[in-house]
Amino acid sequence: xxxxxxxxxxxxxxxxxxxxxRRVVVIVAAQVIADTREALMLKEASYPGVxxxxxxxxxxxxxxxxxxxxxxxYKGDCSYYSIPVGGARSVNAIWSYxxxxxxxxxxxxxxxxxxxRVDRVEQSA
Numbered sequence: 001x002x003x004x005x006x007x008x009x010x011x012x013x014x015x016x017x018x019x020x021x022r023r024v025v026v027i028v029a030a031q032v033i034a035d036t037r038e039a040l041m042l043k044e045a046s047y048p049g050v051x052x053x054x055x056x057x058x059x060x061x062x063x064x065x066x067x068x069x070x071x072x073x074y075k076g077d078c079s080y081y082s083i084p085v086g087g088a089r090s091v092n093a094i095w096s097y098x099x100x101x102x103x104x105x106x107x108x109x110x111x112x113x114x115x116x117r118v119d120r121v122e123q124s125a
Contacts, residue, residue, distance in 0.1 A: 029085040052110035093117035
């Protein structure tokens, strides 16, 4: 992954993607679902920043792809995954732009987690 911030200009809907210097760990039902030092922070317009973790640092065997799909005019088509060990709370807990638009290509092989659908998202040095 690039260590340089990616900035997408646009006065109506700016998007910035920057590397995160901290370790990020996602935990559900006392299981580590993801552990990375290669996370990206995507900041979009006035929305809170979102952590995107490399798919290679997520335990895919603990996930279940769902039929849920959404579309973002700035990022593209989005797929979703549930975390079965988390029960009903963790349905569609993860999203991924598997073929994002070129302007946000840095998140292509990444996954994002809804913080309220997992037990913890920890960041440490």
